[in-house]
Amino acid sequence: MQDLKEWRETLQQQSHRGDRPSLTVGMSTCGQAAGGAKVMAALEEEIARRGLQVDISQTSCIGMCYAEPIVEVALPGKPRVFYGDVTPERVPTLVEKHVLQGEPVREWALIQLSGEATPYEGIPVMPGSTYYGRQVRVVTSRLGLTNPESLEEYIATGGYEALEKVLGQMTPEQVIEEIKISGLRGRGGAGFPTGLKWSFTRQAPGDKKYVVCNADEGDPGAFMDRSVLEGDPFSVIEGMTIAAYAIGADEGYIYCRAEYPLAIKRLKMAIAAAGEKGLLGRDILGTGFNFDLHIKAGAGAFVCGEETALLASIEGRQGMPRVRPPFPAQQGLWGKPTNINNVETYANVPFIIKNGGQWFASMGTEKSKGTKVFCLTGKIKKTGLIEVPMGITLREIIFDIAGGIQDDKQFKAVQIGGPSGGCLPEDKLDLPVDYESLTAAGAIMGSGGMVVMDENTCMVDVARFFLNFTQAESCGKCTPCREGTKRMLEILTRICEGEGRMEDLDTLETLARVVKNTALCGLGQTCPNPILSTLQYFRHEYEAHIKDKRCPAHVCQALLVYTIDAGKCTGCGACARACPAGAISGEKKQPHRIDPALCIKCGSCMEKCKFGAISRL
Amino acid sequence: MDLGSNNDANIKAKALAEVLERYAGTEGALIPILQEAQEIYGYLPGEVMREIARKLKIPFSQVYGVATFYTQFHLKPRGRNIIRVCQGTACHVRGGARLLEAISAALGIGKNETTADGRFTLETVACLGSCGLAPVMMINEETYGRLAPEKIPAILEKY
Numbered sequence: 123m124q125d126l127k128e129w130r131e132t133l134q135q136q137s138h139r140g141d142r143p144s145l146t147v148g149m150s151t152c153g154q155a156a157g158g159a160k161v162m163a164a165l166e167e168e169i170a171r172r173g174l175q176v177d178i179s180q181t182s183c184i185g186m187c188y189a190e191p192i193v194e195v196a197l198p199g200k201p202r203v204f205y206g207d208v209t210p211e212r213v214p215t216l217v218e219k220h221v222l223q224g225e226p227v228r229e230w231a232l233i234q235l236s237g238e239a240t241p242y243e244g245i246p247v248m249p250g251s252t253y254y255g256r257q258v259r260v261v262t263s264r265l266g267l268t269n270p271e272s273l274e275e276y277i278a279t280g281g282y283e284a285l286e287k288v289l290g291q292m293t294p295e296q297v298i299e300e301i302k303i304s305g306l307r308g309r310g311g312a313g314f315p316t317g318l319k320w321s322f323t324r325q326a327p328g329d330k331k332y333v334v335c336n337a338d339e340g341d342p343g344a345f346m347d348r349s350v351l352e353g354d355p356f357s358v359i360e361g362m363t364i365a366a367y368a369i370g371a372d373e374g375y376i377y378c379r380a381e382y383p384l385a386i387k388r389l390k391m392a393i394a395a396a397g398e399k400g401l402l403g404r405d406i407l408g409t410g411f412n413f414d415l416h417i418k419a420g421a422g423a424f425v426c427g428e429e430t431a432l433l434a435s436i437e438g439r440q441g442m443p444r445v446r447p448p449f450p451a452q453q454g455l456w457g458k459p460t461n462i463n464n465v466e467t468y469a470n471v472p473f474i475i476k477n478g479g480q481w482f483a484s485m486g487t488e489k490s491k492g493t494k495v496f497c498l499t500g501k502i503k504k505t506g507l508i509e510v511p512m513g514i515t516l517r518e519i520i521f522d523i524a525g526g527i528q529d530d531k532q533f534k535a536v537q538i539g540g541p542s543g544g545c546l547p548e549d550k551l552d553l554p555v556d557y558e559s560l561t562a563a564g565a566i567m568g569s570g571g572m573v574v575m576d577e578n579t580c581m582v583d584v585a586r587f588f589l590n591f592t593q594a595e596s597c598g599k600c601t602p603c604r605e606g607t608k609r610m611l612e613i614l615t616r617i618c619e620g621e622g623r624m625e626d627l628d629t630l631e632t633l634a635r636v637v638k639n640t641a642l643c644g645l646g647q648t649c650p651n652p653i654l655s656t657l658q659y660f661r662h663e664y665e666a667h668i669k670d671k672r673c674p675a676h677v678c679q680a681l682l683v684y685t686i687d688a689g690k691c692t693g694c695g696a697c698a699r700a701c702p703a704g705a706i707s708g709e710k711k712q713p714h715r716i717d718p719a720l721c722i723k724c725g726s727c728m729e730k731c732k733f734g735a736i737s738r739l
Numbered sequence: 740m741d742l743g744s745n746n747d748a749n750i751k752a753k754a755l756a757e758v759l760e761r762y763a764g765t766e767g768a769l770i771p772i773l774q775e776a777q778e779i780y781g782y783l784p785g786e787v788m789r790e791i792a793r794k795l796k797i798p799f800s801q802v803y804g805v806a807t808f809y810t811q812f813h814l815k816p817r818g819r820n821i822i823r824v825c826q827g828t829a830c831h832v833r834g835g836a837r838l839l840e841a842i843s844a845a846l847g848i849g850k851n852e853t854t855a856d857g858r859f860t861l862e863t864v865a866c867l868g869s870c871g872l873a874p875v876m877m878i879n880e881e882t883y884g885r886l887a888p889e890k891i892p893a894i895l896e897k898y
Binding site: 383 | 829
């Protein structure tokens with residue numbers, strides 16, 4: 123253990139590197155999708171061409187997805203400057219101006235992190251910027267700032283201090299007590315108190331116990347766990363190791379969805395690196411404590427995010443949930459007591475142990491402590507990954523941090539909690555973000571996806587979208603979910619196609635309540651939430667579809683009517699050529715018209731018309 | 740069958756035997772075995788699933804049940820390049836459905852179909868977790884973000 127301390131001190135001294143400029147490219151999945159690899163190649167080429175002594179490395183997601191690809195430039199003794207929307211074409215200027223002349227390119231710079239250096243003028247400083255000012259970064263504190271594949275950097279930034287403390291000075295009971303004091307609740311959605319869960323597994327009789335990390339982040343619109351796994355895999359591993367010590371387990375599994383190849387790759391590297399240095403495996407830090415960690419790649423089934431289904435999948439069976447009790451804390455993996463938490467929950471653990479439960483509990487609200495990571499997506503200006511203290515309002519998140527709605531359109535709803543969550547309207551925007559308030563409003567905290575919708579989003583279509591998803595993902599074991607999702611989807615589809623009847627709304631509501639109350643697992647119990655919340659807050663949109671045969675947001679194709687304004691039409695014929703159904707006719711240079719019986723409502727004509735003569739109602 | 744494909748079949752059979760050997764006696768190995776078998780064959784032929792059942796000494800129905808439960812497993816051959824269009828929430832509100840239509844029209848195939856020349860298979864995925872860049876799609880291991888229907892032909896060209 124002494125060795126680890128000394129190693130950390132050496133690493134910290136080395137990390138005041140300083141004599142060479144460094145270039146760092148954000149290379150998480152989003153960074154790569156936005157073209158990070160091309161930028162990296164261009165940087166390497168430019169540096170080689172000029173024969174410069176510069177370090178080039180990669181990092182993970184700093185959270186500003188809207189500005190990817192992001193490149194950090196740091197000169198010795200100077201602030202770290204982050205550039206957004208970097209293209210290979212911008213690379214030569216960036217190198218010439220910033221690296222060689224020492225002058226940052228201000229118009230491309232997003233923020234700077236100055237540390238002890240004097241900040242550059244004219245570039246926002248990270249903690250005070252509008253995007254980061256309201257954020258408190260704990261779990262995401264290393265994201266985008268360190269190399270996730272480097273155990274050395276993890277240790278130099280305080281990594282494994284918590285494990286050292288736990289194994290050196292604390293009993294398992296004390297560890298659990300500290301987690302209880304922190305008030306940490308499960309970040310996977312349901313919000314069960316983590317300390318309590320750990321104590322159940324600790325107290326369960328049995329000499330073989332397991333810890334499992336649920337990294338089957340299947341909610342569409344959520345990528346917190348992927349970002350943490352890609353950006354700070356060691357924190358999750360350290361958190362699991364501490365949990366294993368606390369509950370008395372010597373073996374663990376990370377169940378990660380196969381759609382996250384980069385997260386799996388980084389986890390594998392991290393597990394191997396920790397094992398090599400005696401931080402995993404046999405006799406950890408010479409204390410006699412053993413912990414082996416394995417990765418299981420999921421095989422594409424949303425229901426496996428449910429804990430009993432997840433365990434069945436690790437055991438190699440079909441991922442179907444079972445009745446609880448017995449809870450996994452009593453009978454989990456292969457019938458043994460098992461503690462299951464999600465990625466973000468485990469990632470919080472080292473920080474809580476290091477800084478104390480009281481520190482964590484000082485953030486947030488009375489019942490929801492600490493911070494929460496959210497993914498901001500949809501029709502907002504700044505999409506990204508943020509971490510905020512619990513209790514912040516939705517308005518602060520959407521308008522202050524994310525900068526409001528794209529193209530300054532009208533806000534309509536924010537969808538929180540994915541297929542299990544709900545859509546909240548404008549008058550709920552001042553709601554504090556905590557487990558109880560969101561549930562009372564008809565949404566749920568969920569894992570942290572926040573999809574913002576504007577005036578061009580149809581709420582009936584959104585409800586149908588989610589039911590389409592849950593119906594396809596229902597495992598079919600229990601009747602309410604298997605049959606209920608199908609019937610609810612049929613009704614929603616009918617309404618979207620203009621075939622709805624007013625009594626459908628009552629049937630839909632009754633069905634939704636029955637499924638919610640009687641389904642076997644979380645998937646079925648929460649899948650009616652998107653319907654119930656939209657019925658509650660956006661009933662007028664359902665009624666417009668049924669009574670007026672009209673989709674107010676112009677989304678539901680079957681309800682659209684395309685017409686040509688004879689006054690504006692020049693008879694150029696572009697629309698008729700674009701129409702795949704041959705529904706448009708007219709003489710050359712004479713106003714054309716659309717035959718409603720033939721029109722398939724694809725909108726191709728409207729896109730082609732240069733005179734704005736075609737309108738959609 | 741010519742000598743080339745015979746050889747090919749032998750190499751694959753050998754690789755499968757090696758996988759089965761490596762997992763011998765490991766608990767809960769069925770899913771990783773199926774994943775590796777699919778990597779070898781590109782899909783899960785019936786004969787391969789039968790072989791796995793024999794080696795693991797479990798009923799074929801169990802192997803078949805698991806293979807058909809998870810969306811990752813494919814029982815039919817697929818194209819050389821796999822396009823996976825994200826249909827997640829963020830992509831949905833930013834035009835994911837129109838993207839799928841555009842690709843479908845460009846290739847002349849529907850969802851879960853393969854082009855006649857075996858060049859592309861078109862699939863959808865619930866969420867790729869790159870919602871910040873919606874709408875997105877993946878071709879093989881490469882992720883493409885901030886897409887629009889008009890960007891599709893140039894991307895498909897590359898494969």
